[in-house]
Amino acid sequence: MTISTTGAGPTGRAGVAVQLLDLHRSYGAVHALDGLTLELAPGELVALLGPSGCGKTTALRALAGLDDPDTGRIVVDGRDLTNVSANHRDMGMVFQAYSLFPNMTARDNVAYGLRLRGVDTQSRRRRADEMLELVGLSAQGGRYPYQLSGGQQQRIALARALAIQPKVLLLDEPLSALDAKVRRNLREEIRRIQIAIGTTTLFVTHDQEEALALGDRVGVMAAGRLEQIAPPAELYDRPATAFVAEFVGLTNRLEGTVSDGTIELVGQRIPLLAGSAGPGRVTALVRPESVRLAPEAGATSHVIAVSFLGSLCRVQVALPDGALVVAQTSAAEGTAMSPGTAVRVTIDPSPIFATPA
Amino acid sequence: MTASTPASEQRPGADPALGGAGSQRRRWAGTYLPLVPFFFYVTLFLLLPTFIVLVGAFQAADGSPSLESITTVVTGPRFLAAFGRSVQLSLVSALAGAVLGGLFAWAVSSGGPGGRLRQISVAASGVLAQFGGVMLAFAFLATFGFNGLVTLLLRDSVGIDLSKDNTWIYGMTGLTIVYTYFQIPLMVIVFLPALDGLRKEWWEASTSLGGSSWTYWRNVAGPILAPSFLGAVLLLFANAFSAYATAFSLVSQGSPIVPLQIGEAMSGEVVQGQANIGKALALGMIIVVVIVMGLYAFLQRRASRWLR
Amino acid sequence: MTTRGQRRLSVTRWAIVIVVGGYLLLPLIAMAEFSTRGDFGSRSLDSWIAITEDPNLVEAIITTLAIAALTAVGMLVLLVPTITWTYLRAPRLKRPVEFLCLLPIAIPAIVLVVGIVPIYSILTRATRGNPLVLVFIDIILVLPYAHRAIDAGLRSIDVATLAEAARSLGAGWPRVMFQIIAPNLRGAILAAAVISIALVLGEFTISSLLNYDTLQVVINLLGKRDAFVAVAVSLAALIFAFVLIFGIALVAGGGRRRTKETIEEAVVS
Numbered sequence: 001m002t003i004s005t006t007g008a009g010p011t012g013r014a015g016v017a018v019q020l021l022d023l024h025r026s027y028g029a030v031h032a033l034d035g036l037t038l039e040l041a042p043g044e045l046v047a048l049l050g051p052s053g054c055g056k057t058t059a060l061r062a063l064a065g066l067d068d069p070d071t072g073r074i075v076v077d078g079r080d081l082t083n084v085s086a087n088h089r090d091m092g093m094v095f096q097a098y099s100l101f102p103n104m105t106a107r108d109n110v111a112y113g114l115r116l117r118g119v120d121t122q123s124r125r126r127r128a129d130e131m132l133e134l135v136g137l138s139a140q141g142g143r144y145p146y147q148l149s150g151g152q153q154q155r156i157a158l159a160r161a162l163a164i165q166p167k168v169l170l171l172d173e174p175l176s177a178l179d180a181k182v183r184r185n186l187r188e189e190i191r192r193i194q195i196a197i198g199t200t201t202l203f204v205t206h207d208q209e210e211a212l213a214l215g216d217r218v219g220v221m222a223a224g225r226l227e228q229i230a231p232p233a234e235l236y237d238r239p240a241t242a243f244v245a246e247f248v249g250l251t252n253r254l255e256g257t258v259s260d261g262t263i264e265l266v267g268q269r270i271p272l273l274a275g276s277a278g279p280g281r282v283t284a285l286v287r288p289e290s291v292r293l294a295p296e297a298g299a300t301s302h303v304i305a306v307s308f309l310g311s312l313c314r315v316q317v318a319l320p321d322g323a324l325v326v327a328q329t330s331a332a333e334g335t336a337m338s339p340g341t342a343v344r345v346t347i348d349p350s351p352i353f354a355t356p357a
Numbered sequence: 358m359t360a361s362t363p364a365s366e367q368r369p370g371a372d373p374a375l376g377g378a379g380s381q382r383r384r385w386a387g388t389y390l391p392l393v394p395f396f397f398y399v400t401l402f403l404l405l406p407t408f409i410v411l412v413g414a415f416q417a418a419d420g421s422p423s424l425e426s427i428t429t430v431v432t433g434p435r436f437l438a439a440f441g442r443s444v445q446l447s448l449v450s451a452l453a454g455a456v457l458g459g460l461f462a463w464a465v466s467s468g469g470p471g472g473r474l475r476q477i478s479v480a481a482s483g484v485l486a487q488f489g490g491v492m493l494a495f496a497f498l499a500t501f502g503f504n505g506l507v508t509l510l511l512r513d514s515v516g517i518d519l520s521k522d523n524t525w526i527y528g529m530t531g532l533t534i535v536y537t538y539f540q541i542p543l544m545v546i547v548f549l550p551a552l553d554g555l556r557k558e559w560w561e562a563s564t565s566l567g568g569s570s571w572t573y574w575r576n577v578a579g580p581i582l583a584p585s586f587l588g589a590v591l592l593l594f595a596n597a598f599s600a601y602a603t604a605f606s607l608v609s610q611g612s613p614i615v616p617l618q619i620g621e622a623m624s625g626e627v628v629q630g631q632a633n634i635g636k637a638l639a640l641g642m643i644i645v646v647v648i649v650m651g652l653y654a655f656l657q658r659r660a661s662r663w664l665r
Numbered sequence: 666m667t668t669r670g671q672r673r674l675s676v677t678r679w680a681i682v683i684v685v686g687g688y689l690l691l692p693l694i695a696m697a698e699f700s701t702r703g704d705f706g707s708r709s710l711d712s713w714i715a716i717t718e719d720p721n722l723v724e725a726i727i728t729t730l731a732i733a734a735l736t737a738v739g740m741l742v743l744l745v746p747t748i749t750w751t752y753l754r755a756p757r758l759k760r761p762v763e764f765l766c767l768l769p770i771a772i773p774a775i776v777l778v779v780g781i782v783p784i785y786s787i788l789t790r791a792t793r794g795n796p797l798v799l800v801f802i803d804i805i806l807v808l809p810y811a812h813r814a815i816d817a818g819l820r821s822i823d824v825a826t827l828a829e830a831a832r833s834l835g836a837g838w839p840r841v842m843f844q845i846i847a848p849n850l851r852g853a854i855l856a857a858a859v860i861s862i863a864l865v866l867g868e869f870t871i872s873s874l875l876n877y878d879t880l881q882v883v884i885n886l887l888g889k890r891d892a893f894v895a896v897a898v899s900l901a902a903l904i905f906a907f908v909l910i911f912g913i914a915l916v917a918g919g920g921r922r923r924t925k926e927t928i929e930e931a932v933v934s
Contacts, residue, residue, distance in 0.1 A: 463681070464679075
């Protein structure tokens with residue numbers, strides 16, 4: 001388990017500190033949480049990323065109190081909440097879908113938490129309207145959930161969670177059930193709102209683009225443990241483990257030989273990141289945008305296919321030894337190539353990660 | 358489904374290239390002819406008898422059109438009392454069955470759809486709900502009758518002798534207890550799907566917002582289940598109202614409820630030529646049940662609107 | 666939910682199951698106890714054996730089983746093609762067919778029998794009092810439950826897509842019905858058949874008022890003569906129905922998971 005602490009959370013914001021300390025949770029033989037330790041700085045948004053079954057949702061639910069861990073402690077704002085029941089933890093939670101109460105209007109849904117706290121009708125209504133405006137749905141207050149679109153429902157869910165001014169905001173894959181375009185717009189809104197209000201936030205997702213775009217820091221989980229937690233750029237450029245290197249971003253796998261801490265690939269010597277395998281035969285992990293292509297008559301590599309993605313292209317290339325690499329090029333360069341074009345392949349010499357062959 | 362319909366399912370005659378009016382008719386026949394056996398069968402054995410009942414209700418004993426039969430029923434104290442008792446019996450057993458069955462359904466559903474207890478309960482409920490009236494009556498006599506298990510146990514152990522004033526079993530009290538028995542499994546069958554519709558996210562959202570069990574049921578689950586619950590009560594009411602066999606087996610004297618009076622009129626036991634009184638009673642029963650089922654259908658639609 | 670809350674919930678759940686379940690099991694236990702009473706407080710199966718020794722009873726059992734089997738078959742022949750056809754070719758008639766199938770709930774047996782007398786007096790005379798003639802009306806009684814079961818089954822297998830796929834590969838309608846759809850409906854068909862059989866076994870109202878000696882009618886008469894045998898045969902009929910329904914759950918449960926859900930859907934629906 002590696003924790004990178006080189007990224008500092010934003011300072012000068014409201015919000016409380018959260019600590020998940022050495023959590024263990026097993027279901028029979030399955031270790032959903034295997035010694036997870038995670039700390040969130042006040043006001044920070046941490047994105048918890050990982051494949052299904054890695055334990056990220058279990059971690060979130062443990063923090064919420066919906067799923068008690070077997071051992072470990074949960075501390076929020078200096079208070080030990082491990083044995084506190086879920087309805088006394090003062091947290092706001094947004095679920096993946098279907099969490100709005102269908103028998104209440106949007107406004108009543110948002111005001112529900114306030115009603116439970118005994119806030120009087122007028123103040124409740126005022127605060128609910130404030131929240132509706134914050135998420136841009138003032139006009140939909142009187143509608144029922146079945147009359148709202150998926151994106152609108154999630155905004156109401158967010159408003160409802162924030163209405164009670166929670167200590168921590170918990171989001172369990174809130175965008176996974178939405179269409180791609182809605183997802184992207186809502187993602188940005190959530191971030192904007194979170195920065196404005198400053199609540200410490202834990203955001204669980206399996207979509208790495210989402211995690212990298214949203215988080216102050218991103219934590220990658222696998223098999224119940226935290227592989228690495230760092231600001232997005234660091235996670236992307238300097239992965240600490242093979243899992244992180246493969247899970248985050250697209251990767252090419254190229255075999256090569258290591259000696260003296262460098263690896264020989266396509267005729268170049270490229271340095272390796274700390275923690276890589278070697279010496280001897282290893283598999284290097286190379287990002288498509290690090291692969292450069294130059295059309296050259298007589299070159300030994302040639303193009304297999306070109307995928308046009310709007311602002312860029314992904315080009316599949318066959319190397320002389322038969323290995324396939326995917327390179328990322330600008331749209332102009334990519335459209336100039338076609339299957340069969342001979343190209344010279346070079347790799348950007350910044351450090352890369354290697355795993356045992 | 359977004360699959361496009363093949364040409365054969367479009368409106369008959371939509372494609373003129375496939376021939377003129379002759380093929381139109383042929384295609385229409387091809388589509389609807391296979392359904393004729395069903396409609397014919399149902400008309401002969403369901404709609405025709407219903408029609409006979411409706412027509413007969415508006416006839417006098419000799420067959421001439423008149424309101425005499427209906428008037429006799431509506432003004433006769435015997436008949437009105439029977440309707441009253443039928444309504445009371447059905448209402449009480451429906452409410453009791455709904456509450457007990459609802460609780461049981463909730464207890465069984467919390468284990469998830471795959472749970473062993475749930476599967477057994479559902480299968481058992483399916484059988485018990487069809488537990489014919491005669492068998493149920495005897496089951497109750499074996500329990501609470503003169504030589505029934507509970508009667509004997511109570512007599513030998515606690516000294517309470519139920520057999521001393523045994524008529525309670527054969528009267529309205531006994532009927533109500535027996536009716537409740539078969540209402541419970543029916544309630545389980547009807548209400549479980551509604552309980553399944555309660556999403557776990559609603560409970561979790563309510564809890565994380567600070568709610569307790571009580572606030573959840575009062576503000577979320579209760580209102581959501583209310584239409585389905587009321588609908589189930591109505592269904593149970595209609596079920597009890599139309600039941601004949603159980604009462605026939607248990608009641609030895611007289612015909613206190615409407616179904617028994619219809620049976621009586623049919624077998625001509627009391628007065629000859631009462632056949633059309635039976636039809637008038639049947640008409641009254643149809644009206645009650647149709648109103649109840651209409652309300653049930655309305656509530657079902659209302660319940661599903663929210664849960665879309 | 667926290668483990669504390671879960672534990673408290675468990676206790677409540679089990680308390681309810683025991684109390685209500687107990688209320689439901691009590692008469693069944695009483696029936697078992699009552700029907701096995703021997704002389705001077707001993708246990709004996711005499712009443713059960715007596716079932717086989719009463720010719721009227723045995724004949725009624727056989728007759729009723731025959732009526733039940735014919736009703737199940739008749740119902741399937743009438744309903745499965747009809748409802749499937751409304752799904753595939755005549756969707757506009759789906760609602761009317763459903764309405765007609767649910768109509769017997771509003772026209773209960775006691776009412777139906779009043780109107781069916783003229784029709785059945787013709788049938789009785791034509792068949793010289795053969796009780797199998799009850800099959801016709803029993804099919805009607807069974808319609809609401811059978812429709813629910815078959816409809817649930819068709820919905821869960823997305824029959825329209827299956828049929829389109831088969832047709833696009835060149836299958837004619839009969840092949841689609843028998844080779845594609847029917848096998849996938851196994852669970853629903855079994856469920857509908859079992860519900861029909863259970864209903865016919867318990868049917869009393871129409872049989873008695875039309876003066877046919879089916880099982881329930883004979884049990885009722887027997888009750889006045891020999892209560893012990895009457896209770897024994899009632900319990901036997903109930904056990905038979907239980908065995909049937911658990912039987913199909915096993916048969917269908919051996920198949921795909923979806924079929925099992927179809928059965929529960931059909932019964933609970």
